[in-house]
Structures are given as structure tokens and as C-alpha cells.
Amino acid sequence: MLAVVRTPHTEISVNGEGSEQILEWLRQKYTVEVFSSSPAPAPRKVDNGDELVDINDTKWWGKMRKQLLAGFRLKAGLTQKRLAELSGIRQSVISEYENGKRPLTMAAALKLAPPLSVEPEKLLAP
Numbered sequence: 175m176l177a178v179v180r181t182p183h184t185e186i187s188v189n190g191e192g193s194e195q196i197l198e199w200l201r202q203k204y205t206v207e208v209f210s211s212s213p214a215p216a217p218r219k220v221d222n223g224d225e226l227v228d229i230n231d232t233k234w235w236g237k238m239r240k241q242l243l244a245g246f247r248l249k250a251g252l253t254q255k256r257l258a259e260l261s262g263i264r265q266s267v268i269s270e271y272e273n274g275k276r277p278l279t280m281a282a283a284l285k286l287a288p289p290l291s292v293e294p295e296k297l298l299a300p
Contacts, residue, residue: 240274243297246290247272260289 188196200206247257247268254272258265263285270276278286283294290297 244272
């Protein structure tokens with residue numbers, strides 16, 4: 175779910191176990207409006223006139239989603255070479271994934287996820 179905290183303006187995506195408790199905590203401190211992404215909602219206006227849109231429909235996300243792997247790799251403190259050693263995927267292929275020259279498959283995500291300490295699904299942007 176996507177929760178928008180109006181003041182201070184913050185957008186938070188929470189999913190999984192405990193998400194309702196997090197949302198309740200936020201509601202105790204802030205005015206919160208919750209939006210669901212399934213099915214994709216029509217664009218909505220919030221009080222300040224901003225329009226909420228599905229991130230998957232933006233040009234920004236189109237560019238950024240191919241950088242997910244690089245972001246997780248850097249967060250884990252790994253070089254492409256070290257990630258290649260740990261995952262068994264050639265460094266040149268990892269570079270192609272990170273630069274959007276090759277689509278990341280579930281099979282590759284399953285190999286890359288353990289050294290990055292993330293769930294494979296997090297590497298696969300919608």
C-alpha cells in the first residue's frame with residue numbers, strides 16, 4: 175500500500191506483515207491518506223492540488239528501475255567483480271543488467287539475491 179503523510183509531506187510504501195501496525199503508528203502522529211496500487215487507481219488530487227500517479231507510469235521510474243541492482247549492490251558494499259564471484263554470474267553480464275542492456279530474469283535474480291541480502295522479487299521492477 176502507498177501511504178501519503180500530508181505534513182511533513184512524505185510518501186511511504188508499506189507491505190507485508192506488520193504493515194497495518196506501522197500505518198496505525200503513523201496515524202497517531204500524522205494525517206495519513208492511504209492509496210492502493212492494485213488495481214491501479216486513477217490519478218487523484220490531494221488537498222494541495224498535487225496529482226498522485228502510479229510510479230510505473232512515469233518516465234523517471236522507467237529510467238530508475240534498471241538501477242535497482244546497482245543500488246542494492248552498492249548498499250551491500252560489493253563491486254560488480256565481487257558480486258560476480260559470489261553469484262556465479264559474469265561481471266560483464268552484471269554490468270549489462272545494471273546498464274539496462276539486458277533484462278534481469280528471475281533465474282538471475284535468484285542467484286544475485288543471496289549475496290545482496292534481498293528477496294529476489296525486489297530486484298525485478300514491475
